[in-house]
Amino acid sequence: MKAFKSIFLIRIINGLQYRAVAIGEVLMRFFWGLMEILAYAALFRMGSENFSMTLTQTVSYVWMQQILFVLFRGVVGDAEIYSTIAEGSIAYELVRPVSLYGRWFSQSAANRIVPTLLGSLPLLAIVPFMPGDYRMVFPASAGQILLFLVSCVLALGVVVAFAMLMNISLFYLTTHRGIRMIVSVTTHFFSGGMIPLSFFPDSVRRVVVLLPFASMRDVPLQIWCGTLSGADACRGMLLQIFWLGVLVVTGYAWMEQALKRVVVQGG
Numbered sequence: 124m125k126a127f128k129s130i131f132l133i134r135i136i137n138g139l140q141y142r143a144v145a146i147g148e149v150l151m152r153f154f155w156g157l158m159e160i161l162a163y164a165a166l167f168r169m170g171s172e173n174f175s176m177t178l179t180q181t182v183s184y185v186w187m188q189q190i191l192f193v194l195f196r197g198v199v200g201d202a203e204i205y206s207t208i209a210e211g212s213i214a215y216e217l218v219r220p221v222s223l224y225g226r227w228f229s230q231s232a233a234n235r236i237v238p239t240l241l242g243s244l245p246l247l248a249i250v251p252f253m254p255g256d257y258r259m260v261f262p263a264s265a266g267q268i269l270l271f272l273v274s275c276v277l278a279l280g281v282v283v284a285f286a287m288l289m290n291i292s293l294f295y296l297t298t299h300r301g302i303r304m305i306v307s308v309t310t311h312f313f314s315g316g317m318i319p320l321s322f323f324p325d326s327v328r329r330v331v332v333l334l335p336f337a338s339m340r341d342v343p344l345q346i347w348c349g350t351l352s353g354a355d356a357c358r359g360m361l362l363q364i365f366w367l368g369v370l371v372v373t374g375y376a377w378m379e380q381a382l383k384r385v386v387v388q389g390g
Contacts, residue, residue: 148193148238149245156189156250160257175321178256180348184319186250186259187347188340193238194279195340197286197310198303201231204290205299213385224378227290231283262347270356274343277363281338284370285310291374294381315341321350332359335366 160182167178176184193199204227207213216223250259262268289306293299311317313336320328320341331337342359345351351359 149242152189152192152242153246153249156185157257159185164256176319176348176350179260180350181319182256183259183348184344186246187344188316190243190246190250191239191275191343193242194235194275195282195314195316196235196307197282197314197339198289198307199235199238201234201286201290204230205293208290208293209299217382217385223382224287224375228283228287231286231290232279235279235282262349267346267349267352270360271343271346274346274356274360274363277360277367278339278343280367281335281363281370282310282340284367284374285335285339287374288370288377291377291381294385310336310339313337314339315344319344321345333362335370338363338366 163181163185164178167174167181174181188195207216216226219226251261252258262271286306289302292302296302313331313334314320315337320331320337323331332341338359342351342356342363345359346356
């Protein structure tokens with residue numbers, strides 16, 4: 124674990140050097156979130172009796188999603204892993220005295236945390252002070268905030284574990300473009316990145332919330348905006364723990380099988 128911790132911290136320190144990129148990301152996330160909120164506000168003005176969330180809850184959901192956007196992305200910043208497999212430098216990774224799965228897991232997690240740290244503070248300093256219905260409302264209790272933070276950690280674990288399955292699949296593919304596109308679109312839509320899962324039809328939502336995608340984003344965001352609380356929040360977090368365990372065990376076993384078939388040519 125000391126080795127994985129060191130890898131994790133090294134990647135974070137390295138990522139903190141790209142401040143200009145972080146500023147651009149903050150501006151993009153702010154204006155994108157504002158456009159989403161304007162669209163939702165127009166829908167709510169037409170009638171909100173059929174919506175399962177209030178406008179205030181929806182606005183808080185959207186702002187927090189923009190703040191943690193990179194943290195919950197299924198595909199982000201793992202180009203080094205892709206090139207390691209494609210170019211054959213995986214041979215150097217295999218001689219290191221650490222688990223390859225644990226190393227890549229730590230690296231992938233750090234690649235998501237650094238942009239989030241750089242981008243979250245500026246947005247957190249702005250969105251609570253937006254005018255009228257456009258501001259983000261913080262949870263009413265410290266317990267709700269604690270549940271949200273724990274759920275975020277679990278969501279990060281589920282996202283990275285799922286991304287690891289995509290990385291491992293590259294041992295069997297000639298390029299990463301196709302699988303990246305599939306994973307990106309699928310995780311974004313079914314995790315509530317496009318619209319909150321609460322807005323899905325009941326028959327669809329009952330199935331979608333049981334999939335691992337909901338544990339990647341929707342559960343912590345629903346806890347934050349207050350639509351998921353008490354026993355329901357605990358059940359959502361237990362589902363996150365379940366999917367985290369399943370994905371990590373599956374990924375580790377698949378990695379062991381894939382490494383048995385690795386052949387590196389050249390020198």
